[in-house]
Amino acid sequence: MLTRTSTQSLTEQLAGRFAERIRTRLLAPGARLPSVRECARQQGVSPHTVVAAYDQLLAQGLVEARRQRGFFVRDVIAARAGPAPSTLKPLAEPPVAQPVPADASTLIRGMFHRPSDKPQPGMGVFPSEWLESPFTAAAVRRMTSTRALQDASLQYGEPAGDGGLRRSLATKLASINVPAGPEQIVTTVGATHALDIVSRTLLRPGDPVMVEEPGWALEFARLEALGMRILPVPRKADGPDLEVMERYCNAGDGHKPKLFVSVSVLHNPTGYSLTPGSAHRVLQLANQHGFHIVEDDTYSHLAPEHATRLCALDGLQRTVYVSGFAKILAPNWRIGFLAASPELVGRMLETKLLATLTTPSLFERALAWCIDQGQLRRHAERVRLRLEGARGRTVKLALAAGCTLASEPAGLFGWVDTGVDTDALTQRMLDEGYLLAPGSLFHARRPPSTLMRINFATAQDATFWKVFARVRAQL
Incomplete structure (x- = not known):
C-alpha cells in the first residue's frame, strides 16, 4: 500500500x-x-x-x-x-466492449515475476514444493556421466526426439488406449510447442478454427497471432456444444472449420471431462465435415486412465494427441510431445525441423528413466492425493467468502462465481499482492465476467480469502 x-x-x-x-x-x-x-x-x-x-x-x-x-x-x-x-491526435471513440485489464501473457509473466511472496490463486501451475522429488536429480546424474554427457552434448539428437523416450511414451499412451508406436511420436519443447507445430502444419492464415470457450487464454492469443479465425464453441459439462459446432460445419465453402482444439479431460478452466456420447458425436462431425481435432491432454497425470479421450476412440485417424510434463514433474525440462497418424507425423516432423531442428536429448533421456522406473507414476499419485485435500479446503473457503461454484470441482482448477466484475476485482487484489485469473481472459472476445479461475493448490490460504471477501464487499 x-x-x-x-x-x-x-x-x-x-x-x-x-x-x-x-x-x-x-x-x-x-x-x-x-x-x-x-x-x-x-x-x-x-x-x-x-x-x-x-x-x-x-x-x-x-x-x-x-x-x-x-x-x-x-x-x-x-x-x-x-x-x-x-x-498525437485524440483517438476515436473505443468500441462498446472494453479491453480487459490483463491479457494471456499477464499470467505467464506472473509465473516468473510474482507480484508478492504470497500464494497466487491465479497461477496455472503447482507450487514448486509440490514438484520436489529426489528421483529427478538422480535421473539427471545418470545422464551426465562423462560418456553420456558427451554423447548428448556433442551432436544433435534424433529429429523426432530421443528414441528411448518415444518408446516409453508409446507404452504410456497404450495404458490410456491411445494407439501410437514410437514412430508416430514427436517430442517438443513443451506442450505449447506441440500445439504450435500442429497449427503450423494443418492451418494457413485466415483458416477458421473451433476452440472451446471458456478456454485457455494462451490458445486464443496464439491462434490470433498466427492469423487464424477463431470460432468459439461453448464448453458444457459433457463436452463441446454440438449444435454450435454443427452450425459452423454447415457454413459455406471457405468458412468451414479446419481444426477443433479441445481439452477433453479436466478442461481448463472448468474441470469438465468429456462423456463417451459427446465424444462419438464430435468424431462423427469431424469425419463428416473433414476437420482435424487436436486433443490437449496436459492434465492427463491428474486424471483417471479410464477417462474418455477422443484420440483413444478415433485411433489417431483425424485426431492428434498433445501432452507434456511441465505441470507434473519438471517445468524447466521443457518436454512435451505429440502423437499423430503415420500420414501426418512426417509433415509435423518437418515443421519441427524448420523451427528447432531437434530437441535436447539429455533431459529426454532423464525423463525416459523416470517413466520406466515407475517414479513418475508414483510421484503423480502423491500429487493427486495432495491435490484432493487442497481442493476440499479451498472449496470450503470459497463458499465461506460468498462465492459459488460454476462447475463441479475437479482437477487443478476451480471455476468460481464471485458475484462481482472480476476485471475490477483483479486490479484491486493486485494492490493486496494477489494475481487473479478473471473470467474474461478465458473468452475469445473477452466480455466482462463475474467468474474467475482459481488454482486449488495455491488458493487454500485462509488469509487470501479474508482479503478477497473484504475487497469484494467494497466492489
Whole structure:
C-alpha cells in the first residue's frame, strides 16, 4: 500500500504503481483508469494526489485523457513507433466492449515475476514444493556421466526426439488406449510447442478454427497471432456444444472449420471431462465435415486412465494427441510431445525441423528413466492425493467468502462465481499482492465476467480469502 514514510512522495508511488502495471500489461491498452474520486477513495489519498499522479503518467506517454471520459491506457509499444505524445491526435471513440485489464501473457509473466511472496490463486501451475522429488536429480546424474554427457552434448539428437523416450511414451499412451508406436511420436519443447507445430502444419492464415470457450487464454492469443479465425464453441459439462459446432460445419465453402482444439479431460478452466456420447458425436462431425481435432491432454497425470479421450476412440485417424510434463514433474525440462497418424507425423516432423531442428536429448533421456522406473507414476499419485485435500479446503473457503461454484470441482482448477466484475476485482487484489485469473481472459472476445479461475493448490490460504471477501464487499 502507499506509505507516507517512503522516500517517494504519495504522487510518485501512485504513478509508479500504475506505470509498472501498464508496462507489464496488467493494465492493457484501452483500459480505463479509475476516476480521480474513486482512485482517491481506494488509495486513501486526496484527489489532488491522484490528479498529480495521472499528470505524471500523461507526461510519460503511458495514458491519454479523453474529454469527459477519463484517463485511458495507451499502447506503449505502438506509441514508441509513432509520433511523440504531444503530437498525437485524440483517438476515436473505443468500441462498446472494453479491453480487459490483463491479457494471456499477464499470467505467464506472473509465473516468473510474482507480484508478492504470497500464494497466487491465479497461477496455472503447482507450487514448486509440490514438484520436489529426489528421483529427478538422480535421473539427471545418470545422464551426465562423462560418456553420456558427451554423447548428448556433442551432436544433435534424433529429429523426432530421443528414441528411448518415444518408446516409453508409446507404452504410456497404450495404458490410456491411445494407439501410437514410437514412430508416430514427436517430442517438443513443451506442450505449447506441440500445439504450435500442429497449427503450423494443418492451418494457413485466415483458416477458421473451433476452440472451446471458456478456454485457455494462451490458445486464443496464439491462434490470433498466427492469423487464424477463431470460432468459439461453448464448453458444457459433457463436452463441446454440438449444435454450435454443427452450425459452423454447415457454413459455406471457405468458412468451414479446419481444426477443433479441445481439452477433453479436466478442461481448463472448468474441470469438465468429456462423456463417451459427446465424444462419438464430435468424431462423427469431424469425419463428416473433414476437420482435424487436436486433443490437449496436459492434465492427463491428474486424471483417471479410464477417462474418455477422443484420440483413444478415433485411433489417431483425424485426431492428434498433445501432452507434456511441465505441470507434473519438471517445468524447466521443457518436454512435451505429440502423437499423430503415420500420414501426418512426417509433415509435423518437418515443421519441427524448420523451427528447432531437434530437441535436447539429455533431459529426454532423464525423463525416459523416470517413466520406466515407475517414479513418475508414483510421484503423480502423491500429487493427486495432495491435490484432493487442497481442493476440499479451498472449496470450503470459497463458499465461506460468498462465492459459488460454476462447475463441479475437479482437477487443478476451480471455476468460481464471485458475484462481482472480476476485471475490477483483479486490479484491486493486485494492490493486496494477489494475481487473479478473471473470467474474461478465458473468452475469445473477452466480455466482462463475474467468474474467475482459481488454482486449488495455491488458493487454500485462509488469509487470501479474508482479503478477497473484504475487497469484494467494497466492489
